[in-house]
Amino acid sequence: MRNIQIQSGENWVSLRPEYKHDKLLKLHSVDSSTSDGITLTINNALTSTVDEKVNNYSKLILTDTNRLSDLAEVDLDQKEFPQQYTTYIILNGFPNKTGISKYLKVIPEINDIPVRQHVTGDITINGVYHSSWYNSQDIDDNSIYFELILHDENNASILHNDNFVQVYLTTIGPTSNDLTFALSGAPNNIPTSDQKFQYIIDKNSGRVVLYRTFTDGTYYITTTNNTLTARQMKSSDTTYPLDSVITIVPQDRTSHTLKLLNNWVSYKTGGDQNNLNINFNKSYSDITNNYILNTQYIQISGNKLPVNITPLKNQLTPEYNQSRKNPFPNYTPCDHREYDMIFSGTNQRRGSDKLYLGYNSYSTDIELLPDAVTYFHTPQDMYPYKRINVNDSGLIEAGAIGGDSPIVSDKIFKKSADYKYNTPYGAPTSEETGEWLCSWLKTNVSTQWDDSTTYNENIVVSFDGDVYRANVTNTNIKPGSDLTTWGKDITISPTCWVDRYYNPEHYTATEALKIENQYNEYSSKFSYIVETLGAEKDYVFDKVSDLTFEPGCLYAYYRVGPKENKITTKSLDRFLVHEGIEPTLNVDGSQYINTTDELLLDGTKYIQTTPLPYTKNSDMTISFWLDSDDWTKPIGSQIIGNYTNNGIGIFNKENITPYIIIPAVSSTEIYNTDFQHQLSIPVSGIPIHLDGTENIHIINKSVSGNHILQYDVKGLLLEKTELVDGGLSPSSTFQSGYIDHEDIYLLDINNNIYKYDVDSERYDQLYRKKPGSIIGKQTIPNIDSPKTYIHLHEDYQYRINCDTYSMDLSGNIWFAKNKNIYKYSPSPQTGTNATYTNMLPTGEYISLVSEDVGYEGNNITLPGDGQTTLSTLTENWNGQYTDNKVQIITGYNSKPTSTISLSGGKPAGTPITLDGMKTVDNISGIKCDYDNNVWVLVDSTDNTKSKIFKLNPDRDVLYSSSLSAIDTTLESVSGNSYMDIVTEFNSTGYQSYILIIKQKTNNNEPQGDIDVIKLDLDGQLISKNSLNIPHLDGLNINTLYNITNYESVKQIHKDTINRNHIILKLRYQSYFDTDKTYVTHLKYDVSDLTPGYHSFAAAFNSIDSNILLYIDGNLVESKTSNDPYTGAAYKYTTTIHNPLAVGTVPYFNNATLSEAINQPNHHKTFNVKITDIRIYNSYLNHFKIKTLSRERRNIQPIKLTLPTGKRSYIDHITKIYKHRTPGRKAEKINIDIISKTLSGNNIKTALEAKLHTEISRYLPANSSINNINWIT
Secondary structure, X not given: OOOOOOOEOOOEOOOXXXXXXXXXXXXXXXXXXXXXXXEEEEEHHHOOEEEEEEEOOXXXXXXXXXXXXXXXXXXXXXXXXXXXXXXXXXXXXXXXXXXXXXXXXXXXXXXXXXXXXXXXXXXEXXXXXXXXXXXXXXXXXXXXXXXXXXXXXXXXXXXXXXXXXXXXXXXXEEEOOEEEEEEEOOHHHOXXXXXXXXXXXXXXXXXXXXXXXXXXXXXXXXXXXXEEEXXXXXXXXXXOOHHHOEEOOOOOOOOOEEEOOOOEOOEOOOOOOOOOXXXXXXXXXXXXXXXXXXXXHHHXXXXXXXXXXXXXXXXXXXXXXXXXXXXXXXXXXXXXXEEEEEEOOOOEOOOOOOEEEEEEEEEEEEEEOEXXXXXXXXXXXXXXXXXXXXXXXXXXXXXXXXXXOHHHOOEEEEEOOOOOOOOOOOOOOOOOOOXXXXXXXXXXXXXXXXXXXXXXXXXXXXXXXXXXXXXXXXXXXXXXXXXXXXXXXXXXXXXXXXXXXXXXXXXXXXHHHHOOOOOOOOOOHHHHHHHHOOOOOOOEEEEEOOOEEOOOOEEEEEEOOHHHHHHHHHHHHHHEEEEOOOOEEEOOOOEOOOOOOEEEEOOOEEEEOOOOOOOOOOOXXXXXXXXXXXOOOOOOOEEEEOOOOOOEEEEOOOOOOOOEEEEOOOOEEEEOOOOOEEEEEOOOOEEEEOOOOOOEEEEEEEOOEEEEEEXXXXXXXXXXXXXXXXXXXXXXXXXXXXXXXXXXXXXXXXXXXXXXXXXXOOEOOOOOOOOOOOEOOOOOOOOOOOOEEEEEEOOXXXXXXXXXXXXXXXXXXXXXXXXXXEEEOOOOOOOOOOEEOOOOOXXXXXXXXXXXXXXXXXXXXXXXXXXXXXXXXXXXXXXXXXXXXXXXXXXXXXXOOOOEEEEOOOOOOOEOOOOOOOOOOEEEEEXXXXXXXXXXXXXXXXXXXXXXXXXXXXXXXXXXXXXXXXXXXXXXXXXXXEEEEEEEEEOOXXXXXXXXXXXXXXXXXXXXXXXXXXXXXXXXXXXXXXXXOHHHOOOOHHHOOOOOOHHHHHHHXXXXXXXXXXXXXXXXXXXXXXXXXXXXXXXXXXXXXXXXXXXXXXXXXXXXOEEEEEEOOEEEEEEEOOOOOOHHHHOOOOOOOOOOEEOEOEOHXXXXXXHHOOOOOOOEOOOEEEEEEEEEOOOOOHHHHHHHHOOOOOOOOXXXXXXXXXXXXXXXXXXOOOOOOOOOOOOEEEEEEEOOOOOOHHHHHHHHHHHHHHHOOOOOOOOEEEEEEEEO
């Protein structure tokens, strides 16, 4: 035999596998040298192979099961270009961000001209103010975000995309040692040399320096005043100037390698499919797989072995399903296959052209179809188990449908017969009766707890095998960890499979399957028999199931499906008092003929039910389905119901303002929003209105004294209460009032507050006002406005001495006084963007107040020493800093022991003024819209000219215009002014708009002639009408306030204004005390629901006065009456006793609100479809509502996974695909055409036809055009 000497590097080369498709992916390998000088490359993937083959010029290797992280990692140290990061650009932010730090910000434009302006600081362009100061910039604004592109080690570009154009930061010059900058497009989107910068970058800390080198020197980007500039390097400079250091988003890497994890992820189910949340309890990380490594050895170069890596399907069952039922307890539950063989022919040049793999599995899937009985035998070998209890089988987790009786639940039957060798029944270990033993899935009202859902009070959840009820609304608090948050509910049985037994002397088998709410828990058959002997009354009972899956036995599974669901729904018809979408009416009241089972609610039609029969008590259930393409958009006010000032209603938006209420000299006049007169109430006073069609309270002063008069919106006097409590006398006078759902607050001319129950008008003798100070009075003590208003926010009743005011949704009070505007922030962290660095004792805090014409942003420091009172500290500060005052809310005499520091607002020294407002002008109105923008109406002293401003919360001017400049029709308007906001559903849908009233005068006497001007929230004219309102003769409209009720509904419904909700509203009425009524609300945010149909249900149980709201069959909120003794007091609450309206707001006497106020196109429901409306005169429990919620759902088959012992299978690989993003994500495409000039329909049609013809030649197969959109 010939001996050959092996020498590494000469005649011996140890191959190192590498992944040829991605240079960043590194396979774990290590070199090992022997004592003989032989170097071997040891690769993790190849150290534990289970099979290998050579044929077709390829090497095939099957690895053992490995984690992907053990085989490979991504090497982040490789310098691959280009690199691209999304980042903001902050100037003057090094080493720390301060008051002079500012973003580079692009001025937004809506056009396709590839040029954009920019700002660093603040600037006014075409009358519009733009700001990018660091302290006040909205960080969600796309205008401050750029792409930093590193082309190579030396060159970088800055790109901004606003969905219309892409622009690059571009240098101009240098000229006369001056380099300027612009934002402009690039040819073919390839940056030119003027759009490339040299750079120095520290990715970890988020710092970059950008510069350009020219023949006359180096220029560094910095900022001067409000724009980008460049600083030329001086000969004396040894490094870059510090003010050229730009702050960017850090690209921090704590590791230079990226660990590759192969995770098996399960998502939480629910209506919000737009934001899928991982269910960590059912997901598994870093799972193991077999891998196929293949290489064509002809490609070997040097010591490099190029390989492909293909993960195999270890997580699929032999039937190619996903499952968590791996039968072995020490294995990952989602693993089902172990590959061990390659079948590709013998080791030869030409083997099989197909690749086959052998694997072993230990489980099998049995498919259980809906609306069918599936008969099946269990495997003869169920290793490693002898038997499996049905509650451990995974059927519940697989999606078995449960209920409160077997008739509406999934059921499983087991043949109890022992004829193993001569029948197909197997050998069960239970009693051999020869009968079928039935088990059914008994569920409860609970849902499975997870850490991301917000659970309202009384919601029931399941957790770790127990049932808990929420004591308070909470998120991410585990049941059992906090007894004050969750209480264990022992009255509700856990979800489980149970066996049903019945006494045949009392029930047939069919009847026994229908009995609900039977449950007995026991530990063994013997104890169960002992406990139930003599219990003759238990004709039907259930117990935790004994049914087991045993080898070779015969079973039958019945799965509830659409047919069974329909039968169950049909069985509820005996309670049905209305079904379907008829009668449907047009807005003029004529009949609308619908040819389908669903109705599009588009503002032109609605449903009016006839009087509902068989309504004896208040029990009821309302069920329906709604379909929306976008659940973030408002759809209507009252969607379905009969709520006026009592009853029940399901709402979307409650903040509508259908009435204008004017307190005339001797009466109270009610108009619609077009100023058409509706009603005259023959008493004068202060009108207070809650919302919608609720009652109106008028605070009336007469010779006999003060009274609260309660009228409905038809003008019927419901109640009159004399105000004598609390030291009131007939001579007492009130100046302002406020209302919420529970109480009325009245403010007299001595600034005393009186609190009354909203329904009974009972005086609250225990009430104590808070805070103790009056806003606007202590701040500006030398100037008193003639009126003080009362306004509620959370637990506070603020008194505001001012000319006019408005509160935004953040709780800031904006008020005008002595021609100045003030922003008052009544919260523990207050002021314009103010923050505390030291807190006062609990319940004691101060507020930052700064004038519009003064300066804000100065740091406020109150040096607490434990001896000086807070009152003295604030007096000292206010005396020294008159433009940046501090006001105490509570705690006048407290003695802070440490320094109190506040900061915020714009940089000190920046004045806040309304551009164009003269010192002699008057502020006639101020209103905060739903976006917290502030609208200010300014009039000249002679009332001949008016100007309107729109400010953002930081008082930057977003819009300003004189009325005459808005539209030529407004040039002649003059007189007294009033401004308000109206919110309504009209022919355009959901709309809020500015309402301005200009009142004519004659010798300074107010007249009834007015101009009514409506502006949208962009300041554009909607309409202008000249009217005569006789009731305004002699009444200066500038003295009125909140005549639309906008200010009240904005605060009462602030939680549901800027998110889309479904709200269930009911007024409880006590049977024993007619004055005892109150309103309850159940609400659920539907903004995150997936587009399409969802089921909704509302139910009322008069026995315990429990009201419940369901969405998609899930209980989302419930409440019980506030009666401490019995819910029966509200047994006869009005619910469905009156006909219901669908798609419009109801009114009294079966009319609609739009009919009553003569606005036929108002207060309708928009942009949704409705179907399957059902109204029951019975309270349907959770399980019946669950059945209704499945009506339009596709009930899928489920899989029962059972162990089989070891079985071998063959897997056939026909194609291998690269793991990459597909070339297209959908078969349909949209085309957007941006054009200012193409407006004719004929040319648009012709161009669309041409596009369809031409583009179809280039589209991939099975692709087509979806829509062509024209953008102007």
